[in-house]
Amino acid sequence: MNYFSHLHIASITNTSWVGNLLGDFPVDVSTLAPDLLVGWRLHQQVDVMVDKHDASVHFRSMPRKGRRRFAGIVQDIVMDYWLIQYWAKFGSVPLGVFCDQAVLELVKDKDRSPERLKNMIASLERENWLPNLGTIEGVEKAILSIMRRWRYGEHLQYFLDDLPQIIEQAEAPFLALYPDLLDYVECEMKKAEATHSLG
Template sequence: MNFLAHIYLSGNNDELKIGNFIADGIVGNKYKHLPITVQKGIKLHRKIDSFTDTHPIVRKSKKRLHPRYRHYNGVIIDILYDHYLAKNWSKYSDIELNTYAQQFYTLLTDNHEILPEKIKKLLPYMIKDNWLYNYRTIEGIETVLIGMNKRTKNISKMNLAIEDLQLYYTDFEDDFTTFFEDLRNLSSEQTKIILNK
């Protein structure tokens, strides 16, 4: 899953949210210096990723994508699923999406010193363009995909995935809705286990 889902699946625990968000910026176990609950958020992130990567519905979504993306399929589906989470946000949260996004940006800014360098570099762009909020529109997702393609020096062709999104819009949304219920259940169970260790 992409940024918004990882943050949301951390529930109301701020340190868990930070860990879940920064996990992709941390290699291996180079996080032992961080607060314990942030470390637990990193572990939760990795459980979510493992579950997502092996889930049959996610695999079905990947198969819908044009073959040109090759091993970038998973990244694209993560981004597309975040679109559906943002678009349908009111089904999952009582807090308005823009308010939720701004609160999270403040949380990261207030904890800037513990963020990995990769995340520190990304954060100003994320805040300036309000990524979490703009995931809700097709135009917002297109901007993300264009940016991702640039980061891969145009190798990934991810900018073209907006065509796949539009072609299979309802199918992808159905996949997301079904899969996300499974993922919410998994995350709820794992959060209880991780926080009680």
């Protein structure tokens, strides 16, 4: 899951929106405030669950030119694409309302964010591009952004070359995975609340 999905999870778990994005940014976990740490941990749990899910394993094994070992990176981005396509099924408010709320919540904690996340939040303040993650152009831009800053980024070019097919391949895995992920997150939050109440 990528930015949009983690923000959705933050909204339904009532945890820090910035915290839920921190897993994608370099941070010193020992310095995080408790609310940010909860979000960071939730992000890690989500990533592990998604990676191990049968739907993810199936997606990574599909025939394509791009290497299987890098397919998970692209999967995260195209899962956001499909969450936006199916927003009426999974969202509790209209898409535009959610995207505006996401920016407001991120801005609240901008000053507690690492520099690269601060810059991302600032770009969202200037132009809320979250809905664009549900377009082919938005997916392409997100992959290109990773390619520019990652030393092995050139390996993602094969996925870009076949992007419409890659997106289509991800629809069924998304629909199999995301309801399970939401159930998992709800269960984990209940466990955390139970542990906190006992403590």
